[in-house]
Amino acid sequence: MYKSRLLKYVTAALVAGVAIVSAPAVMAQGGFEGPGRYEITNVGAGKALALDRNDKTTIMVFPPLNKDNQQWDAHPADEGYWVLRNVFTGAALEAMSPEDGAPVRGMPFTQSPSQQWRIEPGPGGSALIINRSGRALAAAGRGREEGRVVTFEPKGGAREQFVFRKLVVAIHNPPPPERELYRDQKREDEHSGYFDDRDQMWKLNGDGVCFYRGPNYQGKALCVRTGEEMRRVPADWLEVFRSVKFFGRVRGVMAFHDLDFQGARVRIEHDEPDLENFRSDRGEPFQRTVKSLRVF
Secondary structure, three states: OHHHHHHHHHHHHHHHHHHHHOOOOOOOHHHOOOOEEEEEEEOOOOEEEEEOOOOOOEEEEEOOOOOHHHOEEEEEOOOOOEEEEEOOOOOEEEEOOOOOOEEEEEEOOOOOHHHOEEEEEOHHHOEEEEEOOOOEEEEOOOHHHOOEEEEEOOOOOHHHOEEEEEOOOOOOOOOOOHHHEEEOOOOOHHHOEEEEOOOOEEEEOOOEEEEEOOHHHOOOEEEEEOOOEEOOOOHHHOOOOOEEEEEOOOOOEEEEEEHHHEEEEEEEOOOEOOOOOOEOOOOOEOOOOOOEEEEO
């Protein structure tokens, strides 16, 4: 008996030691496996955690539709805590007060304490999502608030239990080095992009634009400065773009479907978190291969 307990404590200490050097520790309860993109389903309601597509703030549970407003990126925060950011807008899941019954909203990402959550084991292999005030995320079940998401002192009920379903490859933290960023090689390093750890996205110093492979400025970024042009987009980038972000005093970008500024084109003049509905001057979807571009 003594040896069994000793082994248990030693094993726990070793696990704790690993957590110190790989913060935060990756946990597998309820399907949660650390950094990555997830669909999060409430056990009691049988519905997915979602951001309202209309007001872009309200958090609810809704029948799963495999839409981006029902997808969440988990990013490490302070030791043992995570930030959950909605793929549709980039908003972070935030508890609006420490009180029981407090609403939860999708708010601009700041990584403040109210946006940080622990993922703890729940009944039946589920997960509990606990904020810094010790309140559990829960789906409201009665009255006009039914379907809304709030926080309560955890009691282990089914509406406090969630299941995570991983959707894509884990998000890197820290991100891959410079090889993950492609840019016009005519420029020197002072014009290169950089990864902003706080916003978890690639950015550009000075004036220019970054094209992203994912919506809401996520994923690998192709960054080009104002006044530059690419007659031939690097072969690594001969695939669709999903979002564009402007930096500094850049006025716009013209993207072409063919090499040497030929073929159908599209003009973009401000940030676009999702290019899915963009059309070229020929009425074709923007989400085709872009082979050349100009930034002005």
